[in-house]
Amino acid sequence: MTLATTQRRRIALVAPARYPIREPYAGGLEAFCHTLVRAVRSLGHTVDLYAAAGSQGHVRDVELPGISWSRDPLEASDTAYPPGARAAEDAAFHSLARHLAREGYDIVHNNSLTPVLFEHPLPLLTTLHTPALPEVQDAIAAAGPRAGRFTAVSAATAADWVLPRPATVIPNGVDTDLWRPGPGGEAAVWFGRIVPEKGLHLAMDACRRAGIPLLFAGRVGDHRYFSTEIVPRMTGQAATWVGELDHVGLQTLVSQCRVCLVTPRWEEPFGLVAFEAMACGTPVAAFRRGGLGELLTSAPAALAVPDDVESLAAAVHVAAGIDRPVVREWVVRHHSLTQVARRYAELYSEVPTR
Structure with a gap:
């Protein structure tokens, strides 16, 4: 697939807010966001990355706050929030949603774990990376068809959510030029x-x-x-x-x-x-x-x-x-990254702009 067969799109890719999108990646979701941005850009689309402060290659004028456990590092968790951090994150996502609407992107590819974006009129394509999260599920139900299109990283994940329309299953991909074969070993x-x-x-x-x-x-x-x-x-x-x-x-x-x-x-x-x-x-x-x-x-x-x-x-x-x-x-x-990027590019061409 080339840009001769699909329309060039201007895409905002919204990453999760908890950790910066940079190496060493905090987890697989952060790695997915960074590598997909590069892969979709290589197909000729314009992609702006919106992510936590400290990320690499993101839009610096509109950053998400991230999470800091500096006051009590032993309490650090990938699921909990320090006092006040959740409210700050929600406020940042509301501000980001208003910015995205003003910018007039063709697609907002939502990879965050927030319910906030579903409260705003955006051309959303949301990738489901987790089992159903109650707050996000409720926000999708409240938005109904306005919630946009969905993909899921596996059929098992798609089946866990109740959606206005079925999710397209697109398993994640690997940059096989980076993850090269080696000789193996004993350990x-x-x-x-x-x-x-x-x-x-x-x-x-x-x-x-x-x-x-x-x-x-x-x-x-x-x-x-x-x-x-x-x-x-x-x-x-x-x-x-x-x-x-x-x-x-x-x-x-x-x-x-x-x-x-x-x-x-x-x-x-x-x-x-x-x-x-x-x-x-x-x-x-x-x-x-x-x-x-x-x-x-x-x-x-x-x-x-x-x-x-x-x-x-x-x-x-x-x-x-x-x-x-x-x-x-x-x-x-x-599971090559190139195949995954092409599948997303095909979906981008199907999402109605607003």
């Missing part, structure tokens, strides 16, 4: 947000049971969880935290590992890390849960019973035997 790897719902402690237990050392990377999003569940398991050489890495550092790490563990303890909507690992040729052992289980069912990967350490340890050994070029080729064929 297993886990990477992502270090929070309870990502289940790192179960990956540590499974690797210990499987007799394979584990390297793990990521941002500590819950300090209590890290101190009570992760630190006690970091004994000897069984598990080593390598810190928070940018994409280049992660690619180097993951491509030199034997297998990648993906261990969600919630109904994971997509699980971008699994596909990034597979783009490196590193086979995945994952819990069969949510959109992740849905999308990996037909993949060269090993799926385990959710929350079952024995099952996961067995899956680690199965995954380690999968041919690395086969793993890489599957992701290139099914």
Whole structure:
């Protein structure tokens, strides 16, 4: 698809407000927003990124406030707010919505987790990255058809929401030029947000049971969880935290590992890390849960019973035997960023402007 077959559009991509959109990314959603902006621009569209202060390549005149836990870092959480922060975030989104309306964008591609944007008359295309959030679900219901169009990162995620019209399922994509294949190695790897719902402690237990050392990377999003569940398991050489890495550092790490563990303890909507690992040729052992289980069912990967350490340890050994070029080729064929950007560009051409 080229601009000869689709109309050039002026797009505002609204990111979530909690963390800056920059490397090292706070999570998969932040990574998705940044990489999609670049990919859609490469197709010839104009894309302005609206994001939290401290982001890279965003519209600096209209920034979202972000979240700061500087007064009490031990209370830091990916879901809670410090006093006053939620009200400030809502006010910022109302201000942003008025700005977007004045600017007259063709599309407002909403990737935020706020209910506020549905209160304003905007040409919305909202990507659903999470299971249904009650406040957002209520705002969509109140807006009705004015809520615009929807996409979801998996069929499982789409099914969790009640929408004015069905969501188009567009799984996320991976920049396969960045996430390049590597030789593998002896250790297993886990990477992502270090929070309870990502289940790192179960990956540590499974690797210990499987007799394979584990390297793990990521941002500590819950300090209590890290101190009570992760630190006690970091004994000897069984598990080593390598810190928070940018994409280049992660690619180097993951491509030199034997297998990648993906261990969600919630109904994971997509699980971008699994596909990034597979783009490196590193086979995945994952819990069969949510959109992740849905999308990996037909993949060269090993799926385990959710929350079952024995099952996961067995899956680690199965995954380690999968041919690395086969793993890489599957992701290139099914989940490349270029394919995803083209699908979004097609949808942009279908969204009525206001």
